[in-house]
Amino acid sequence: SVTLAEFDAELSEAIRNEERRQEDHIELIASENYASPLVMAIQNSVFTNKYAEGYPGKRYYSGCEYVDVAERLAIERAKALFDCDYVNVQPHAGAQANAAVFLALVKPGDTVMGMNLAHGGHLTHGNPSNFSGRHYRIVPYGLDPETGLIDFDEMERIALEARPGMLIGGFSAYSRHKDWARMRAIADKVGAILWVDMAHVAGLVAAGEYPDPLPHAHVVTSTTHKTLRGPRGGIILSKGQGEDFYKKLDSAVFPGVQGGPLMHIIAAKALAFKEALSPEFKTYQRQVVTNARAIAAVLQQRGYKIVSGGTDNHMMLIDLSDKPYTGKDADAALSDACITANKNSVPNDPRSPFVTSGLRIGTPAVTTRGFGVAECEQLAGWLCDVLDALESGSSHQVACHVREQVAALCRRYPVYR
Numbered sequence: 001s002v003t004l005a006e007f008d009a010e011l012s013e014a015i016r017n018e019e020r021r022q023e024d025h026i027e028l029i030a031s032e033n034y035a036s037p038l039v040m041a042i043q044n045s046v047f048t049n050k051y052a053e054g055y056p057g058k059r060y061y062s063g064c065e066y067v068d069v070a071e072r073l074a075i076e077r078a079k080a081l082f083d084c085d086y087v088n089v090q091p092h093a094g095a096q097a098n099a100a101v102f103l104a105l106v107k108p109g110d111t112v113m114g115m116n117l118a119h120g121g122h123l124t125h126g127n128p129s130n131f132s133g134r135h136y137r138i139v140p141y142g143l144d145p146e147t148g149l150i151d152f153d154e155m156e157r158i159a160l161e162a163r164p165g166m167l168i169g170g171f172s173a174y175s176r177h178k179d180w181a182r183m184r185a186i187a188d189k190v191g192a193i194l195w196v197d198m199a200h201v202a203g204l205v206a207a208g209e210y211p212d213p214l215p216h217a218h219v220v221t222s223t224t225h226k227t228l229r230g231p232r233g234g235i236i237l238s239k240g241q242g243e244d245f246y247k248k249l250d251s252a253v254f255p256g257v258q259g260g261p262l263m264h265i266i267a268a269k270a271l272a273f274k275e276a277l278s279p280e281f282k283t284y285q286r287q288v289v290t291n292a293r294a295i296a297a298v299l300q301q302r303g304y305k306i307v308s309g310g311t312d313n314h315m316m317l318i319d320l321s322d323k324p325y326t327g328k329d330a331d332a333a334l335s336d337a338c339i340t341a342n343k344n345s346v347p348n349d350p351r352s353p354f355v356t357s358g359l360r361i362g363t364p365a366v367t368t369r370g371f372g373v374a375e376c377e378q379l380a381g382w383l384c385d386v387l388d389a390l391e392s393g394s395s396h397q398v399a400c401h402v403r404e405q406v407a408a409l410c411r412r413y414p415v416y417r
């Protein structure tokens, strides 16, 4: 047998370089994390070879007895983790879970209300470039420009006027708690379905560190690879809605938007949910929030503005709109220091989404590699040093200095080695 390096030197080198990059860089992209070695190993299992269209016990192919075990484990563990009575673990990713919800619960042309992408929503919540924005009449809601908080009164006013068939809760960039009970009350007033996409905060929800949407929403979707720290994938959850509702969701996933499920990923989801049911996972999620607060405090002490004034979850959005440089410049300067974050629009951003006036940072990945408050405060200090230097034109020199300290810290906290 040949090794990967012998058979495909280019690919082998790309993987080695990526392994090194993940070890040597500090990862602050709020949607990323490091899956455990066991989650990684299961994705590499023979389950990848198996076709299993359908659901456990009702497959279109023979030979599904062992993949059925894996899928049933994933479903049962997710039900225990999120205290719910319906789970579909087949969505290939968050976007597919969301597509299935649209397909199951509204018709093309129906009115749907979602959080404005520019205020922290996700593409699949109605952006014009996405299927959601193309096929449905989207009415966005957003943040109060003064406070940077979701304006629930305004959400209610818009809902009463637009009368959506579905109201979407959930976000890709919002650092505060969302009031799910209030959203359900608004949905009930207009007869809308409440769907919460908890992709970013699912791990925090599982650990009791973020308000649980399941008692309030008709349906909840999530990715499995962000704070939840599993393999890349999606899930759909629900509670107390009854079999007819669940059948609609199941048939929207398969055969609605997908063919054969990725059984190796579903097995890895089962393992990740077992990890998430452990006491260590709760401790980890608590530390994720503590670390985010520690970073926000340093940034604010050093004069940086955080949208909404702080964070209650794993992320924050730094508002750079009063700075002489852009989000893109900040992103590039931090990359130069081996710190990976992402440029992000801030509410009412005058700049394009490719340039932006903000930076989104999050703590799931650094917390997984073992950073505590002391390391996060140090890291936040370096972040400020690099950004300060952008104003004086000395960011490259400062980045070179910070890079050495980043390398030393990363060696102290290896990800996999």
Ligand code: PLP
Binding pocket: 031, 093, 094, 095, 096, 098, 122, 124, 170, 171, 172, 197, 198, 199, 200, 223, 233, 234
């Ligand atoms: N929903 C939310 C809130 C997200 O932030 C994301 C990804 O960033 C998704 C859905 C889409 O997930 P995926 O990239 O797995 O399709």
